Structure formats: structure tokens, C-alpha cells
Amino acid sequence: MxxxxxxxxxxxxxxxxxxxxxxxxxxxxxxxxxxxxxxxxxxxxxxxxxxxxxxxxxxxxxxxxxxxxxxxxxxxxxxxxxxxxxxxxxxxxxxxxxxxxxxxxxxxxxxxxxxxxxxxxxxxxxxxxxxxxxxxxxxxxxxxxxxxxxxxxxxxxxxxxxxxxYRQALYRKALAESVDAFWQKYGRGDHLLMSYHGVPQAYADKGDPYYQQCLDTSANLAADMHLSEGEHTVSFQSRLGKALWLQPYTDVTVRELAAKGVKTLDVICPSFSVDCLETLEEITEENGEYFAEAGGKTLRLIPCLNDxxxxxxxxxxxxxxxxxxxxxxxx
Missing domain, CATH: 3.40.50.1400 (Rossmann fold)
Structure with missing residues (x-):
């Protein structure tokens, strides 16, 4: 044996x-x-x-x-x-x-x-x-x-x-529970932004299913949280270089949401399983500054699922x- x-x-x-x-x-x-x-x-x-x-x-x-x-x-x-x-x-x-x-x-x-x-x-x-x-x-x-x-x-x-x-039932459950737990503890913001790591648009054009899987993930989360279309937005972050990447871009979107009157913006990053530079620094610090400069008050990061x-x-x-x-x- x-x-x-x-x-x-x-x-x-x-x-x-x-x-x-x-x-x-x-x-x-x-x-x-x-x-x-x-x-x-x-x-x-x-x-x-x-x-x-x-x-x-x-x-x-x-x-x-x-x-x-x-x-x-x-x-x-x-x-x-x-x-x-x-x-x-x-x-x-x-x-x-x-x-x-x-x-x-x-x-x-x-x-x-x-x-x-x-x-x-x-x-x-x-x-x-x-x-x-x-x-x-x-x-x-x-x-x-x-x-x-x-x-x-x-x-x-x-x-x-x-x-x-991304279609796994317990993944959907964990994602929804993380949003719910955050809102239970800190109150619900004016809008929920679902920010995914970006990839070049050319990858999707050539058959990479990532973009559609991100959209499906967001649709599932919105359904599980009973969010209407106007209560959430999907965006893509971390682009590198001058090529066209998946859109809308997160840094552009946070400014647009602030300009529309959103004061408290909650951001979740469903493509990240662990908090890291792209969530803790890029979202909280960089995009938090963009949001404030455009008239927003508070950008809040909903932690990744982590441990x-x-x-x-x-x-x-x-x-x-x-x-x-x-x-x-x-x-």
C-alpha cells in the first residue's frame, strides 16, 4: 500500500x-x-x-x-x-x-x-x-x-x-455574502462598481472568453444581490501601454460616476481572489483619488474573498x- x-x-x-x-x-x-x-x-x-x-x-x-x-x-x-x-x-x-x-x-x-x-x-x-x-x-x-x-x-x-x-454555486454565494457583510457592517453605498483586471481587447477579439465570463459573473452577482441595472457598473482596471483594452476603464468610470452625483462608491474586484497591489493600492489609493477629484466623497473597497x-x-x-x-x- x-x-x-x-x-x-x-x-x-x-x-x-x-x-x-x-x-x-x-x-x-x-x-x-x-x-x-x-x-x-x-x-x-x-x-x-x-x-x-x-x-x-x-x-x-x-x-x-x-x-x-x-x-x-x-x-x-x-x-x-x-x-x-x-x-x-x-x-x-x-x-x-x-x-x-x-x-x-x-x-x-x-x-x-x-x-x-x-x-x-x-x-x-x-x-x-x-x-x-x-x-x-x-x-x-x-x-x-x-x-x-x-x-x-x-x-x-x-x-x-x-x-x-465563476459559475460555481459556492463562488456565487461567497461573492454575494462578501458584499452583504460589508453593507451590513458599513452601510450601503450609492453605487456598486465591479472592477475586473483588464486584458487587451485583441485577446477577446481572438477568442479569449474572459470578457464574457466577467459579464456573466457580474450578472450573477447583481441577480443574487437583487440590484437593478442603475445600481451597479462593470469596469476593467490595470491596463498597460497604449493599446485598446477591455472597456469601460475603471479610472474613467469612477470619475464619471462621481460626476453623476455618486458620493459613496463601493468597489468589488471579482477577478481577484486575494487582496494585492491592484486592489489595495490601485483601487483604494489611485482610483480613490480620481473619484474624490471628480466630486465623489468616499470610495470603499469591498475586500476580496481572501481566507x-x-x-x-x-x-x-x-x-x-x-x-x-x-x-x-x-x-
Whole structure:
């Protein structure tokens, strides 16, 4: 009888710098922005832009943003919250011979490193990307890394990936509960903005389902919260460069909502499973300033699902079928 666990679950997120310094940010951005899944500009042109104009200059201002949120959390919030997710999920599934850990697509611990480690400890490995909506620029990069890893193996690793889970009932429940809990505690704002990480419009035009999945997520949340059409808006943040990205843009939308008389704007970021630079700094600080400058009073960030009980329950439900299949000896 094998002394291996039946299953190893790796919660996979994009990653975080090792330290909030220009050098630390540069080391993180280089592999991230070099990935052709992330930026589809022809390689020679993009490598010139990346090494001549982005890596020499962008890390310094980005590091300042990281410093602010790291000071509040005593380290990388994405890493700390992810570690808490691992601990809580492990407690919930500990009786089922399941090991839980995390991996980053960029940074440490890397995906290949964790697959190497856990293939000797478990019969199978399940990757749960913490991206509710699939995109070629996020989840597909995970598939690529697994394929690259297995290309170098005579005995390939038995790895499975959850492609998306935006339609999962407990995800919908957790998202609605997070909004409701925030409103119960702080009162309801004048408007709810659902801000998603953006991707270039060209990706959607070529078949990436991300945009439609974001719209479906928002429609589900609006229905679950009984919101009318005028009570919520969908937008897309974090655009890079001058190309057309998914619209409407968040920074434009917050100004427009303020101009229309919205004084208290609540913002939720359903494509992010863990609070990070893009939520804590970009939304709260940058877009909070844009909103105030345009006449708004208060922009309030509704926290990501993070390590909430409902989020951990959702994760446990997603991995449950894989545990059940392993228990019956099937593949």
C-alpha cells in the first residue's frame, strides 16, 4: 500500500515580489512580462520595449506602491493571505489524505518546483488557479508551465487543472455574502462598481472568453444581490501601454460616476481572489483619488474573498470530486 497522500492541491496565483524594492520588483516583472501569454506583441519588438523602457523605470514607482501595502500587512499581503488560505483549507480536508500548498506562476515557490516536490508525496496533483474567470493571460500560462515541465519528464506528472469556477454555486454565494457583510457592517453605498483586471481587447477579439465570463459573473452577482441595472457598473482596471483594452476603464468610470452625483462608491474586484497591489493600492489609493477629484466623497473597497470561511468552503467543494474519485481508485 502506498504511503503517499491521495491528492496534493496547489492553490496557484500570479505571484509577488520577494521584497518591495526596485530590484525585487524588477526580478518579479521580468519573467512575468516576458511571458508571451501575458504580452502578445512580437518577441523582438517587445523584448526591446521591456528591457529599454519598462524594466529600467517601472520598478521604482511600483515598489513604492508595494511598500505602502507591505507596511500595513507586515509583508506581502498576497503571500500572507495565500498562506492562510492553505492552512485553513488543509484543516478542512485533512481527514481525506489531501495535502494543500500554494505555487506562483511567477516568483517563489514556482509551479515546477512545487510539482517536483509533491509528485513524490501524492498520487495526483490538482492545480486550483485562483482566477474565477479563465483568461489566456493567466490560467493558460499555468497550463503552459505544466506542459513545459512534463516535456522534460520521462514519467510525466499526473496533474489536473481547474480551468475556471465563476459559475460555481459556492463562488456565487461567497461573492454575494462578501458584499452583504460589508453593507451590513458599513452601510450601503450609492453605487456598486465591479472592477475586473483588464486584458487587451485583441485577446477577446481572438477568442479569449474572459470578457464574457466577467459579464456573466457580474450578472450573477447583481441577480443574487437583487440590484437593478442603475445600481451597479462593470469596469476593467490595470491596463498597460497604449493599446485598446477591455472597456469601460475603471479610472474613467469612477470619475464619471462621481460626476453623476455618486458620493459613496463601493468597489468589488471579482477577478481577484486575494487582496494585492491592484486592489489595495490601485483601487483604494489611485482610483480613490480620481473619484474624490471628480466630486465623489468616499470610495470603499469591498475586500476580496481572501481566507473567508465561505471562500474556503468553495475551494473544498471544488476539490471534493477529485478526492472522491481517488478514494474509489478511479482515474
Amino acid at each position: 502506498s504511503d503517499k497522500a491521495s491528492l496534493a492541491v496547489l492553490l496557484c496565483n500570479l505571484g509577488t515580489p520577494e521584497e518591495p524594492t526596485p530590484a525585487g520588483v524588477r526580478r518579479f516583472l521580468k519573467p512575468f512580462l516576458s511571458d508571451p501569454r501575458v504580452v502578445e506583441v512580437p518577441r523582438p519588438i517587445w523584448m526591446l520595449i521591456l528591457h529599454a523602457f519598462i524594466l529600467p523605470f517601472r520598478p521604482k514607482p511600483v515598489a513604492e506602491g508595494y511598500k505602502g501595502i507591505w507596511k500595513e500587512y507586515g509583508g506581502s499581503p498576497l503571500r500572507k493571505i495565500t498562506q492562510s488560505q492553505v492552512e485553513k483549507l488543509q484543516q478542512q480536508v485533512s481527514e481525506n489524505s489531501v495535502l494543500v500548498d500554494y505555487a506562483f506562476t511567477y516568483g517563489t515557490p514556482g509551479l515546477a518546483e512545487q510539482i517536483t516536490h509533491y509528485r513524490d508525496k501524492a498520487e495526483r496533483i490538482l492545480i486550483l488557479p485562483l482566477y474565477p474567470q479563465y483568461s489566456c493571460s493567466t490560467t493558460a500560462a499555468i497550463y503552459d508551465q505544466i506542459s513545459k515541465y512534463n516535456l522534460g519528464q520521462r514519467d510525466v506528472a499526473d496533474v489536473y487543472v481547474i480551468k475556471d469556477y 473567508s470561511a465561505s471562500h474556503i468552503d468553495m475551494m473544498a467543494a471544488i476539490i471534493a470530486p477529485f478526492v472522491d474519485v481517488q478514494a474509489t481508485g478511479q482515474k
